[in-house]
Amino acid sequence: MKRYRARRARHQEAAELNVTAFMNLMVVLVPFLLILAVFSRITVHELNLPGSGVADDDPPQLQLEVVVRADRVVISDRRQGVLQEIENQDSGYDIERLAEALVSIKTQAPEVDRATILLEPEIDYQSLITVMDTVRGTAPHGSEEQLYEALFPRVSIGDAPAGDGGPET
Amino acid sequence: MQEIPSSRQVELPESVAETAPRETVIVHVAADEILVQDRPLASTDGIREGSELIIEPLRDALSSQLNNLPPAARQQAEVTILGDRSIPYDVLRRVMATCTEAGFSQVSLAVTQTAPEGGDSL
Known part of the structure; x- marks a missing residue:
């Protein structure tokens, strides 16, 4: 019996x-795969479509429109007309001034x-998405403070009126 | 949260939006063609040339998707548009109009979330 156990023990050691070698491989492979992994996440912007059943109980005194040309x-109010015009910079829309x-x-309304x-x-x-981010109030390029949090979260989309910019510049 | 297949042909615009996508019908608007649930339907260039607001093949495909939904879900049917960042608003407008025409009352626009520079994403 003793002899049998001894033999079995020796057998296990051998196994x-x-x-x-496998650990070496993993040490290389894990960082490599982590580098390849794409850390992008898909999210969505939900839209308020005209006529989607949300009743306009009482129209607010300010009906804000952001016309992207x-x-x-x-930036204009449907009743008061143009509030502000923001000319493009060389790099495109002046998102910071818009914000x-x-x-x-x-702050006024x-x-x-x-x-x-x-x-x-x-x-x-x-x-469109960049402007929408700005209007919603999430700072476009992650400005330091979350100052712009929740400006106008309920965004609708429409066609710009024809003509080049309405009132004269 | 829904697993949205990342597609080679569609490069989503970047945004800081944080709403997670839900399980919806998906319309791909790639630079060259429009697909519903990965089935190609119309070419994007053809749509730009045409002047009609409603894209017929897209509307038919969406209507049949709507019929596949359980009746309770039809009232609040949702669709997610995965649009390439280069497509003009003109095309997007027609796709959205077609979605509402087909009976989808909730439209979402899919974007790639970018990390705000200050904080870290994920």
């Missing part, structure tokens, strides 16, 4: 795996939470 962004203007409008973005047909989708 032990040498994992060193090829060369500028115009500042929207923040100052929001804190109860307003909806806005309409009106676009010309040739505006590309990325610009």
Whole structure:
């Protein structure tokens, strides 16, 4: 019996795996796969479509419109007309000034939470999303403070009125 | 949260939006063609040339998707548009109009979330 056990013990020792080579492989492979992994996450912007059943109980005193044209962004109120025009910079839309203007409008009318973005047909989708981010109130390029949190979260989309910018510049 | 297939042909615009996508019908608007649930339907260039607001093949495909939904879900039917960042608003507008025409009352636009520079994402 003793002899049998001794033999079995010796047998088990022999069966032990040498994992060193495997560990070396893993040490290389894990960081490599982590580098390859794409840390992008898909999220969505929900839209308020006109006529989606949300009743306009009482129209707020400010009906904010952000008109995106090829060369500028115009902030206007449906009743008062143009509030501010923001010319493009060389790099494209002046998102920072747009955000500042929207923040100052929001401080004057804190109860307003909806806005309409009106676009010309040739505006590309990325610009739409960037402007929408700004109007919603999430700072476009992650400005230091979350100052712009929740400006006008209920965003609708529409067509920009024809003509080049309404009132003269 | 829904697993949205990342597609080679569609480069989503970047945004800081944080709403997670839900299980919905998906419309891909790539630079060259439009697909519903990965089935190609129309070419994007053809749509740009045409002038009609409603894209017929897309509407038919969406209507049949709507019929596949359980009756309770039809009232609040949702659709997610995965649009390439380069497509003009003109095309997007027609796709959205077609979605509402087909009976989808909730439209979401899919974007790639970018980390705000200050904080870290994920």
